[in-house]
Amino acid sequence: MIEAMQAAPEWQVTRWFNTPAPITLASLRGRVVVVEAFQMLCPGCVSHGLPQAQRVRQAFPAEAVAVIGLHTVFEHHEAMTPVALEAFLHEYRIGFPVGVDMPSADGPIPRTMRVYGLRGTPTLLLIDRRGRLRHHHFGQVEDLALGAQIAMLMGEQQA
Amino acid sequence: MIEAMQAAPEWQVTRWFNTPAPITLASLRGRVVVVEAFQMLCPGCVSHGLPQAQRVRQAFPAEAVAVIGLHTVFEHHEAMTPVALEAFLHEYRIGFPVGVDMPSADGPIPRTMRVYGLRGTPTLLLIDRRGRLRHHHFGQVEDLALGAQIAMLMGEQQA
Amino acid sequence: MIEAMQAAPEWQVTRWFNTPAPITLASLRGRVVVVEAFQMLCPGCVSHGLPQAQRVRQAFPAEAVAVIGLHTVFEHHEAMTPVALEAFLHEYRIGFPVGVDMPSADGPIPRTMRVYGLRGTPTLLLIDRRGRLRHHHFGQVEDLALGAQIAMLMGEQQA
Amino acid sequence: MIEAMQAAPEWQVTRWFNTPAPITLASLRGRVVVVEAFQMLCPGCVSHGLPQAQRVRQAFPAEAVAVIGLHTVFEHHEAMTPVALEAFLHEYRIGFPVGVDMPSADGPIPRTMRVYGLRGTPTLLLIDRRGRLRHHHFGQVEDLALGAQIAMLMGEQQA
Secondary structure (H helix, E strand, O other): OOOOEEEEEOEEEEEEOOOOEEEEEEEOOEEEEEEEOOOOHHHHHHHHHHHHHHHHHOOOOOOOEEEEEOOOOOOOOOOOOHHHHHHHHHOOOOOEEEEOOOOOOOOOOOOHHHOOOOOOEEEEEOOOOOOOOOOOOOOOOOHHHHHHHHHHHHOOOOO | OOOOOOEOOOOEEEEEEOOOOOOHHHHHHHOOOEEEEEEEOOOOHHHHHHHHHHHHHHHHHOOEEEEEEEEEEOOOOOOOOOHHHHHHHHHHOOOOEEEEEEOOOOOOOOOOHHHHOOOOOOOEEOOOOOOOOEEEEOOOOOOOHHHHHHHHHHHOOOO | OOOOOOOOOOOEEEEOOOOOOOOOHHHHHHOEEEEEEEEOHHHHHHHHHHHHHHHHHHHOOOEEEEEEEEEEOOOOOOOOOOOHHHHHHHHHOOOOOEEEEEEOOOOOOHHHHHHHHOOOOOOEEEEEOOEEEEEEEEEEOOHHHHHHHHHHHHOOOOO | OOOOOOOOOOOEEEEEOOOOOOOOHHHOOEEEEEEEEEEOOHHHHHHHHHHHHHHHHHHHHOEEEEEEEEEEOOOOOOOOHHHHHHHHHHOOOOOOOEEEEEOOOOOOOHHHHHHHOOOOOOEEEOOOOOOOOEEEEOOOOOOOHHHHHHHHHHOOOOO
């Protein structure tokens, strides 16, 4: 697992949805980045993680906080294909950019998920304005605590 | 649309899950049949229809009330394949039998959905002990009203 | 506790709200009677019991099903006075008739509550069209099961 | 209404619950103060405001954030007496200090409520570490936004 305060590694994505061009983590420097790692057939992602990510997107200005979905498929690969994801994002009205985590050559866990040491889905990562991983929430995190963490990162100097 | 009191047509199913053998509507004569027509990527099915069908299965004895899921895919066909449905049923812990509605040769709406004149998903159908379609709920129906309708059908004579 | 199939005893009420005249159980013969026994400062009554009673009132025709609230104060008597109850009913938009259970001369438990052997609040009682107590739910009962029980009682002959 | 950045006036309280001694606003200098103004028979306070205040109390350390309830009775005075409030706080497991806003000599609106220009209940006030009123939420405020506001005030210098 990536330790807090370490520079967060760049994500590895094979395809993007809801964005005209690929997005790099580096390009978001200066903004707090909220990464929602999910699988479209994960019930906790559908009922909790993704709605929370949508609330974050509504609650904070886009120029200060970027919300990025990461489709980290580590099971049922044949079911959660990009074409299925596209239908899912449409039906669930997910409007923020979503990248498909790149499959690994040698196992079910995709590359970004592996590099970040994610334990499962949903996982919410908070990356600060300088590009460092600061919080890693596996499972559920409450809105009050999350709002506080985001605000604290927003208040930090960029460099 | 099939009128109430008319004999409900047999469903046309290409594949079954959660049952060792195919199930015909005719074989359920004598029981009240609750058909939950859904699509796995329909948000209202996931948040309302399917949980309600699971509650029905818990609340009534299986020898009196049969709960049957029908996967009536009329959009995003490439996403909602049987292999995807299988993963979905596993992740959402759906335990009642689910049949895949047979695709039509000449349009996106599958055969059983067309014969029954369903307008969309979720739709809940109630078939009485004599095999007649008695209630057709498109969208949401409240538990109190549904419980009452099921009980009234349970109380009717079979023949 | 009153046994099922026994005639339900008449309630003893000191004051009524939401009705122009006192209501006796005897006067409701021919209708299914749903009695919601509650205390205005009981959290489970506020979050579950009373909203459910309001849904019952909406879901079934008044000529077939009567919904009656019974304020069975057995603790905090000095807080849950009739004047406080009146404000509560107004603020929570409770529209069905509510009677105040008559205090006992020799203990905190009011008379109707004692005669019926209620264990606490919320308690929902179902009385059939012939005036017999048929179901006694202490705590929570699910809408599906409740709807079914009401419908079964509605379907029975009156005499 | 008190303007943001102005020093928040001292509250006027006739009686306290859940604290061994009266609490003044002045004594909380150095902490962020969350004031939940409520009435015990206000449905929005019971379903939203008070549970949110309890979540705030859980989510933030007491030495940094003080949560104070203020019972601002402006209607149904005869129902929402201190003795009724005491029962309410017990039944709803409200553990933070609650003060009873002092009645006015010449009208239904109590003194602190009037001085702060509150429009109704629930109202949540945020007072910064220097004792200045910074946010005034009448009705509902989302947890994400509230968490962020509290965190920002926590991050400010005291003097």
